[in-house]
Amino acid sequence: MNEYKRKLRGLLRIVFGRTAYVALFILIQIGVLLGVVRWLSQYSLYVYAGFILLGGITCIYIINERENPSFKLGWIIPILTLPVFGTLFYILTKLDMGSRLITKRAGRLIKESKTWLEQDEAVKERLCGEDRLVGNLARYMAERGGFPVYQNTSVTYFPSGEKKFERLKEELYKAEKFIFLEYFIVERGVMWDSILEILEQKAKEGVEVRFMYDGMCSLMLLPYGYPRQMEKKGIRCQAFAPIKPMLSTVHNNRDHRKVVVIDGHTAFTGGINLADEYINVRERFGYWKDTAVMLKGDGVKSFTVMFLQMWNIWDRTPVSCGRYLESAKGSARTDPAGENPAGEGFVMPYGDSPLDHETVGKYVYMDILNQAETYVHITTPYLILDDETLNALIFAAKRGVEVVIIMPHIPDKKYAFFLAHTYYEELLDAGVQIYEFLPGFVHAKMFVSDGSKAVVGTINLDFRSLYHHFECAVYMYRNPAVEDVERDFEETLEQCVQITKETCRSYPFYQKLAGQGLRLIAPLM
Numbered sequence: 077m078n079e080y081k082r083k084l085r086g087l088l089r090i091v092f093g094r095t096a097y098v099a100l101f102i103l104i105q106i107g108v109l110l111g112v113v114r115w116l117s118q119y120s121l122y123v124y125a126g127f128i129l130l131g132g133i134t135c136i137y138i139i140n141e142r143e144n145p146s147f148k149l150g151w152i153i154p155i156l157t158l159p160v161f162g163t164l165f166y167i168l169t170k171l172d173m174g175s176r177l178i179t180k181r182a183g184r185l186i187k188e189s190k191t192w193l194e195q196d197e198a199v200k201e202r203l204c205g206e207d208r209l210v211g212n213l214a215r216y217m218a219e220r221g222g223f224p225v226y227q228n229t230s231v232t233y234f235p236s237g238e239k240k241f242e243r244l245k246e247e248l249y250k251a252e253k254f255i256f257l258e259y260f261i262v263e264r265g266v267m268w269d270s271i272l273e274i275l276e277q278k279a280k281e282g283v284e285v286r287f288m289y290d291g292m293c294s295l296m297l298l299p300y301g302y303p304r305q306m307e308k309k310g311i312r313c314q315a316f317a318p319i320k321p322m323l324s325t326v327h328n329n330r331d332h333r334k335v336v337v338i339d340g341h342t343a344f345t346g347g348i349n350l351a352d353e354y355i356n357v358r359e360r361f362g363y364w365k366d367t368a369v370m371l372k373g374d375g376v377k378s379f380t381v382m383f384l385q386m387w388n389i390w391d392r393t394p395v396s397c398g399r400y401l402e403s404a405k406g407s408a409r410t411d412p413a414g415e416n417p418a419g420e421g422f423v424m425p426y427g428d429s430p431l432d433h434e435t436v437g438k439y440v441y442m443d444i445l446n447q448a449e450t451y452v453h454i455t456t457p458y459l460i461l462d463d464e465t466l467n468a469l470i471f472a473a474k475r476g477v478e479v480v481i482i483m484p485h486i487p488d489k490k491y492a493f494f495l496a497h498t499y500y501e502e503l504l505d506a507g508v509q510i511y512e513f514l515p516g517f518v519h520a521k522m523f524v525s526d527g528s529k530a531v532v533g534t535i536n537l538d539f540r541s542l543y544h545h546f547e548c549a550v551y552m553y554r555n556p557a558v559e560d561v562e563r564d565f566e567e568t569l570e571q572c573v574q575i576t577k578e579t580c581r582s583y584p585f586y587q588k589l590a591g592q593g594l595r596l597i598a599p600l601m
Contacts, residue, residue: 131159134166142433144543146462150599178317178329178389179431185388186429190222192381192397199227203422203553210529210553213443214424217551221436223426229375231423231550231557233367233532235564237354240346240368241267247342247370248274254284254400256337256383258316260330260534261349262289263297266357268350272309279310287311288387290331291318297351314390329430332534332545334368335383340400343371343379343425345548346532347519354519361486362516365568367455369532369550369557371423377401378425382548385427421555428535428547437535438542440551441523442468448525451478453565455520459483459496460538460598466499473507482565482572484519485512492538494591495598501580511572518568521549522561528554530561539599 154162204211306313346368487493533549
């Protein structure tokens with residue numbers, strides 16, 4: 077009965093709340109656009125001829141852009157099939173001033189803050205001495221992404237949301253100077269209410285608390301004025317890119333990161349959001365399998381700067397990274413609990429922005445696939461691939477690398493599941509092994525390879541994560557946590573069913589048809 081009431085309240089909130097308001101005004105704008113097209117149809121012969129010419133010029137422009145071929149095809153098809161509407165929509169998207177202003181501001185702020193993330197040359201030389209190819213990746217990340225590689229950083233791996241949740245609360249209680257939180261999904265319940273209680277207590281003690289969540293939450297999960305509610309509790313708060321009733325590509329670039337920074341000496345990231353299904357207090361799609369990591373030590377510096385980069389994009393009074401990094405210096409190597417974070421190996425925290433046209437998240441995954449010698453083990457909730465990533469998976473398997481992918485057996489989005497199925501047979505033909513997690517939904521985003529490399533973070537194997545969203549992750553090389561990631565993968569694999577070509581042929585016809593149709597617009601989804 078309580079579950080029924082909760083669903084009813086959620087439905088009423090959608091129908092009578094901001095979601096309906098935003099949807100209505102966007103539909104009105106689409107209607108106006110269609111009305112313009114219809115009005116122009118009165119002069120159909122001349123208009124249609126003009127738009128065919130304009131569409132051809134637009135297609136030539138798209139082909140010559142520095143863009144992924146999948147995106148080019150995703151635009152060219154609607155322009156050629158619907159020359160008037162397709163061309164107008166593309167031009168509207170490219171001329172979006174809101175997106176241009178945000179891109180310009182973000183670029184300036186990120187460039188300014190990168191001065192705080194200079195690479196320690198001695199660390200880079202030690203890495204190159206151990207593995208020249210990994211050293212080359214680190215050079216790319218430092219020069220193109222602005223993300224250094226560190227030593228003196230320990231990593232604790234959490235194989236479930238429940239374990240991360242308990243440790244996160246412990247670490248928040250220890251905070252003395254500042255707490256930063258940045259999440260994609262925040263929903264009131266056991267998990268968020270418990271953390272909010274700690275944040276309120278720390279704010280009363282004088283700890284500076286900054287909390288940022290993606291503006292999409294304002295549509296369904298949190299009240300539109302939630303930041304003001306947090307401010308009354310002593311917590312600085314803002315919604316990233318709040319949804320407004322207008323057609324804009326700004327709405328397409330969501331903050332998909334999950335980051336916590338405590339006093340500059342401790343940081344968390346991974347796939348786990350602040351909602352009860354992530355700790356299996358509430359069941360949505362069977363058992364929710366997710367992962368996270370905690371960093372202690374020098375590597376936390378990158379997460380401190382990454383958080384402030386995102387905060388400053390939407391804050392009219394940007395804050396300097398300097399004072400937070402300075403205040404963290406005394407605690408960078410030993411936290412108040414006396415733990416020594418001087419971990420073995422190398423750690424490289426990094427972020428990925430859709431605004432700089434540098435697909436850092438994708439390149440890290442590609443580098444692992446291309447350099448693998450023995451195996452690459454992957455968990456991902458979604459499998460929506462561009463040609464480059466698909467070919468990298470196929471080529472790794474064809475040259476004898478054991479490539480194993482764990483997907484959910486119970487999906488959260490059926491359309492994404494149907495779309496993922498369209499890649500299965502091609503991957504299986506090449507020797508890639510695909511498994512589905514029987515107990516429920518896999519939300520973990522992990523790569524682990526050859527017993528020496530691992531990535532844990534927020535980056536899915538789909539277009540949204542690799543191209544459209546703000547993301548983050550941690551790359552680990554010869555760090556003890558790599559063994560923990562691989563051990564968890566093997567244990568998860570025992571709870572999976574292997575997918576074969578016979579399995580693929582047994583999928584209902586409507587699923588296959590839907591998936592194949594969706595591949596036409598996969599880059600734009």
